[in-house]
Structure formats: C-alpha cells, structure tokens
Amino acid sequence: MTARVSVATVLAKPARINSQPELFDWPVPSIPPPKPLVPRQEPDIDYLQLILNARVYDVASETPLHLATKLSTKVKNKIYLKREDMQPIFSFKIRGAYNRIYNLTHEEKQTGVICASAGNHAQGVALAAKKLGIKATIVMPKHAPEIKVESVRRLGAEVVLHGSDFDEAKKECARLKDEKNLIYIPPFDDPYVIAGQGTIGVEILRQLQQDRLDASLIRPDVKIIGVNAADSDGMYQSLIKGQPVEIPMAGLFADGTSVRLCGSENFRLCRSFVDDFVLVSTDEVCAAIKDTFDDTRSIIEPAGALAVAGVKKFLAQNSNFKDAVFVAVVSGANMNFDRLRFVAERSRLGDGKEIMLSIKIPERPGSFLDLYHAIDPKPVTEFCYRYSDPDVARVFVALETSNAASDAEDVLEKIRDKGMDGLDVTNNEMAKTHLRYLAGGRSATVKDEVLYRFQFPERPGALKRFLYHLEGKWNVSLFHYRNHGADIARVLAGLQVPAAERNDFKAFLEKLGYSFEDETENPVYNQFMK
Structure with missing residues (x-):
C-alpha cells in the first residue's frame, strides 16, 4: 500500500x-x-x-x-x-x-x-x-x-x-x-x-x-x-x-x-x-x-x-x-x-436538449402530416392536440434538439413557411409545469369521435410512419404522444369516424399493423375529454 x-x-x-x-x-x-x-x-x-x-x-x-x-x-x-x-x-x-x-x-x-x-x-x-x-x-x-x-x-x-x-x-x-x-x-x-x-x-x-x-x-x-x-x-x-x-x-x-x-x-x-x-x-x-x-x-x-x-x-x-x-x-x-x-x-430542458412549441395549424385532414414535414428530422418527444375550433387546430409539440435557442427559431421559420404559426414556450414556466400535462381537455363540438390507444416500437421515424398511415382518411380530433424513453411508443388518438364508415375504419385498423385498444367507452374519456 x-x-x-x-x-x-x-x-x-x-x-x-x-x-x-x-x-x-x-x-x-x-x-x-x-x-x-x-x-x-x-x-x-x-x-x-x-x-x-x-x-x-x-x-x-x-x-x-x-x-x-x-x-x-x-x-x-x-x-x-x-x-x-x-x-x-x-x-x-x-x-x-x-x-x-x-x-x-x-x-x-x-x-x-x-x-x-x-x-x-x-x-x-x-x-x-x-x-x-x-x-x-x-x-x-x-x-x-x-x-x-x-x-x-x-x-x-x-x-x-x-x-x-x-x-x-x-x-x-x-x-x-x-x-x-x-x-x-x-x-x-x-x-x-x-x-x-x-x-x-x-x-x-x-x-x-x-x-x-x-x-x-x-x-x-x-x-x-x-x-x-x-x-x-x-x-x-x-x-x-x-x-x-x-x-x-x-x-x-x-x-x-x-x-x-x-x-x-x-x-x-x-x-x-x-x-x-x-x-x-x-x-x-x-x-x-x-x-x-x-x-x-x-x-x-x-x-x-x-x-x-x-x-x-x-x-x-x-x-x-x-x-x-x-x-x-x-x-x-x-x-x-x-x-x-x-x-x-x-434535465433535457436544462441542458438545451428539448424545445417546446405552441403551434396553430389548419383544422383539416392532412395538417398533422404537413406539420411533421416542417419539423422533420427533429425527433418528436411530445405531441398534444384536442379539437376545439372548426378552422384552427392548436398543437403542443416538444422536440429533441442540440441547441434550443437556434433550433427553435429554425423550426418556427419552417412552420411559418407552410402557412402555420407558432410560439416558442420552452422557457415558459407554466408551459413546463402545467400546459404539457393539461393540453387537450373536453371538446363539446366534435362529432362521431372514436378513441383508440396504439402501441408500436419506439424507434426513429416511427411516429412519422404512424401519422402517414393515419392522416387523410379521417379527421384527427385528439392526439397525445410522449416519448418516455421506453422501447414501446404509446399514442392516444381520437378520430371522427361517421357510423356508416365504422366497418371501413376497423378494416383500416387491421391493416395498420399496430397493437390497438378501443377506449371510446372508457369512463375517463367520457368524464374528462368528451
């Protein structure tokens, strides 16, 4: 010694x-x-x-x-x-x-x-x-x-x-x-x-x-x-x-x-x-x-x-x-x-590795995918939306980044180029503490809504592929995704599917290839989101 x-x-x-x-x-x-x-x-x-x-x-x-x-x-x-x-x-x-x-x-x-x-x-x-x-x-x-x-x-x-x-x-x-x-x-x-x-x-x-x-x-x-x-x-x-x-x-x-x-x-x-x-x-x-x-x-x-x-x-x-x-x-x-x-x-916010954006997009089928194209290739860590207006959809998005200040402005510029609008809320304490957990809520005007939970492997590009399959067929009226660092991605999605199209929708779900669960009758959904 x-x-x-x-x-x-x-x-x-x-x-x-x-x-x-x-x-x-x-x-x-x-x-x-x-x-x-x-x-x-x-x-x-x-x-x-x-x-x-x-x-x-x-x-x-x-x-x-x-x-x-x-x-x-x-x-x-x-x-x-x-x-x-x-x-x-x-x-x-x-x-x-x-x-x-x-x-x-x-x-x-x-x-x-x-x-x-x-x-x-x-x-x-x-x-x-x-x-x-x-x-x-x-x-x-x-x-x-x-x-x-x-x-x-x-x-x-x-x-x-x-x-x-x-x-x-x-x-x-x-x-x-x-x-x-x-x-x-x-x-x-x-x-x-x-x-x-x-x-x-x-x-x-x-x-x-x-x-x-x-x-x-x-x-x-x-x-x-x-x-x-x-x-x-x-x-x-x-x-x-x-x-x-x-x-x-x-x-x-x-x-x-x-x-x-x-x-x-x-x-x-x-x-x-x-x-x-x-x-x-x-x-x-x-x-x-x-x-x-x-x-x-x-x-x-x-x-x-x-x-x-x-x-x-x-x-x-x-x-x-x-x-x-x-x-x-x-x-x-x-x-x-x-x-x-x-x-x-x-920790990601404190190290400038995540940005949070409040974004307005047109309330129409295909808008989510347009938004994702503006964001891509930044990995999405959170995505929250609830139907509330027939013309404008308000979306909360969090993205993984290497430099919060410059990347936020770059993404917002791309979003504006597509005719959308956005606000950087990364340093907004209310957004960090409350908004990201409360985004959504009830919608008294949404019609023919069904609610489903989806699961798919959490890997780069997985959410983009999910949105690509989902968009354009039925209007998305609710959407929530959060990357928790797990191996499985979990998405909660509401879609407006008229009764006459329910059989087509079920066929679409089977072809989608993702694990899913119908939550339309879930009491939590009916009490807090419907």
Whole structure:
C-alpha cells in the first residue's frame, strides 16, 4: 500500500500546482471583490491548523477525484468531480459533524447532542454520535426526504419533524436544546464544522498535484466560485449587500441548501475567499444530475449537483475558457426515488436538449402530416392536440434538439413557411409545469369521435410512419404522444369516424399493423375529454 502523503507536505509544495490564472481573461465577478478577512470578536482562529488537525477519518473516507470525461469533452475544459457522494452517509457532512462532536468535552458528550438539518448533516450527527456512544436528537423539516429521515432513524438518533423549512426546524431545535439542556451541533457556522469540511480542499490539492487548477478551494492563487440555487440565494444576496441577508423564502428543490439566512462565520469567510458567484435554475440542476450520472453512473441529489451546474453555467457564460481545470464538489447523493421522474423531465430542458412549441395549424385532414414535414428530422418527444375550433387546430409539440435557442427559431421559420404559426414556450414556466400535462381537455363540438390507444416500437421515424398511415382518411380530433424513453411508443388518438364508415375504419385498423385498444367507452374519456 502506498504511504499517504501528509497534508503539510502537500501544502509545502506550491510549485506542483499552478493555477496560471493569467492564461484566461477572468470575467468581471457578479459579487464585490474579496476583502481582507475581518477578525472575529472572540479569539481568532487559524483555520489552516484547524483543518490540518481535523479528526474526520475515524468515520469519513478520502473520496476519489474523478475526471468527468464526457462532461469535460462537452464543455471543452477539464472537469474533476470530488466524489463526496461516496461517503458512508453519501454526503460530505459527516466530516464536519464528526469533527465538531469529537472535540466536545467529556461532560458535553455525556449531556447528549441535538441538531437541526434538512437531512445530510442529520445523518452525519447521527453516525458520529453512534460512533462515539452519544445520545442524539435530530430536528428535521417536515419536507425532508424520506430517505434521509429513515437513514437518521436507522443510525439510532431520535427524529423530530417540525416546520416547513430548515429555519423553522432550527427554531424548534433551539427550544428543545434549552428545554433538555443538550449540546447544539450546528450544520455550518462553526469553526470545527467548517474545518471538517475543509479537509475536502486538502484532499483535492493532494490528489491533483500533477494538474493545473483554475477553480477549487484553499489556495490564494486558485479561483473559488460559489453556487446557489436561484430560489435559495441567501449567500449571494448577502455578499452583494455586504452583510448577512435573510431571504423571505428558500426553494425546496435543492433541499440541502434550503436556508433563508446564511451563517455569520460562513459569510465572514466567503466575503474574503469567494471570487465569483453563479446562480443556477432548477432545470440546470436537473441537467447537472444527468451529466454526473452519464460520467459516474451515480444519481446525486439536487444540492449535490449545484457545483456541477455552476461550472457548466460559468463556462457557458465565459466561452474564452479552453482546457482549464475545474473541480466541482459532488456533495451528496441522498435523493428520493420519486424525484427522478421530475429530474428526467427537466434535465433535457436544462441542458438545451428539448424545445417546446405552441403551434396553430389548419383544422383539416392532412395538417398533422404537413406539420411533421416542417419539423422533420427533429425527433418528436411530445405531441398534444384536442379539437376545439372548426378552422384552427392548436398543437403542443416538444422536440429533441442540440441547441434550443437556434433550433427553435429554425423550426418556427419552417412552420411559418407552410402557412402555420407558432410560439416558442420552452422557457415558459407554466408551459413546463402545467400546459404539457393539461393540453387537450373536453371538446363539446366534435362529432362521431372514436378513441383508440396504439402501441408500436419506439424507434426513429416511427411516429412519422404512424401519422402517414393515419392522416387523410379521417379527421384527427385528439392526439397525445410522449416519448418516455421506453422501447414501446404509446399514442392516444381520437378520430371522427361517421357510423356508416365504422366497418371501413376497423378494416383500416387491421391493416395498420399496430397493437390497438378501443377506449371510446372508457369512463375517463367520457368524464374528462368528451
């Protein structure tokens, strides 16, 4: 086994890691430039010594630094992932929690500990307390992912669910702390916790000795880029205002960072050491989860994907960076399974791989096929329509694309050339959240409608062939198709077939060669669509 290089040895060799920031034209930062570290009112802390002496490896692992090959190729820069999702609790939080609890006095350990957490710090405290034989009480928000709540209970801690977010849970934690005379273990804003997490930076420096480093942690010649979810941007707002700012509401998607007020000590350090800041949307976080999966085959949680989303957005906004070296800390992987469907839906939008269009076409047989010819060869991922007007058909279409902005305009131009009209709704939040699921509805004027479900192999061109067979014979009055990534395509279609033509229609279905099911008498159809 290779002997471990000491952290002191690594930090004594600055020549081995050269960030060479002069190679790049660094952008004007979105936050005020770093200021000299303001001394603490209490005795100041030597964080370097605190980090070097942090007691974390009794329970934590030195996690790998993984070169994200696919992502690096995609963004034309070298991206490393610090795999904190591989810790025993699938999160970096075990480092700070254990270091804080280990450094309690004997009397404090006998008293018992309490903390407030959205989940990952809770697991860290629970594991640390179990390792050290200490009783632990954990206050978690009611929305905390079930996977995290169950993990805390499994580790032997008492769980108290309270409040709608971290800040409300923290207030209940303070009440219980005073009531039961327990020792509070903060998730941040504590020197021992910060030092425990700081061991990540030391590991990065040791693991990346042979490469240049342009954005990561600890060294003065290394750029540090902070990332917040756009709807939980408390630290960003605080750095802009020059003091901790409590935001009115923190978004819950990246639940691990759902904090309205940043810690004063965290703010003091960030104001001195963070060079720039990036805000990322929910869709961009979903895309980052997919990018990480593509490179690691691991599914990380939204808060754990913030750094990956941040480096992608930073590079998208600063195209002059080529072959630079970035490290993104993948901080956690405690994802509720039920969230995966939302992540899968939004990841393509967040990566510019899907566009959504609202289109008007003539209400006549053959229009669908004309529309498809205008769209072709872009793969269709969703197609929704319901008859509502004798002259104009309104269609919702989603398409797979390589560049959302330019491709949307190209497709709309082709649609207009065919005498149709369309609108790009890709960035319309109502369209993303509601319209794509509600498009359709009742039609009081449609006559002689029959409703059928069809199934056929999901392969390129399959939907086009289906429309080709379907169009021109009977008017299509309802149509829904969604590519779910399965091997079988499923289409729901309504057609206006007069009673006198039903036998011809049945003969047509048999010749079509697709599996089908008559849903005309389905009670769901009669209650919600007819």
